[in-house]
Amino acid sequence: MRQVASERRRFGYRRIHVMLDRQGIVMNLKKLRRLYREEKLAVRKRGGRKRALGTRRPIALPSRANERWSLDFVSDAFTDGRRFRVLAIVSIGVVTGPHIGLQKEPLLLVASGQRA
Numbered sequence: 001m002r003q004v005a006s007e008r009r010r011f012g013y014r015r016i017h018v019m020l021d022r023q024g025i026v027m028n029l030k031k032l033r034r035l036y037r038e039e040k041l042a043v044r045k046r047g048g049r050k051r052a053l054g055t056r057r058p059i060a061l062p063s064r065a066n067e068r069w070s071l072d073f074v075s076d077a078f079t080d081g082r083r084f085r086v087l088a089i090v091s092i093g094v095v096t097g098p099h100i101g102l103q104k105e106p107l108l109l110v111a112s113g114q115r116a
Helices: 002-007 013-022 029-038
Strands: 069-077 083-091 099-103 108-112
Touching (some): 002 013, 013 029
Parallel strands (some): 083 108
Antiparallel strands (some): 069 083
16 A cells, blocks of 8 residues: 555545555455555645746836727627627727727627726
8 A cells, every 4th residue: 555655646545445456455445544544644735836926017008099908708688588798809098988889790899998
């Protein structure tokens, strides 16, 4: 059991039980679990997520139109229950009022608006 656990570090007592069964070593699962704990064996923890170090630079505001775009899927339903999804694309740097346009194939919502 100790040899299998050292070879397969991510195997717990249940998978070690299957491996020992395949090798012809028949043992009760409860007994194997007790021996696993007595040997102080445990599944090795994986490393955590690596995070960026230092401070982040703030995102610069766009200075002109068409410099930065945002997009999002929006969904809603008609009164008769049919659902529809729309891809909303917004130009961030535009200072004019909002404009919304629709196309049929595929259904596409194009909107540009004033930055708050």
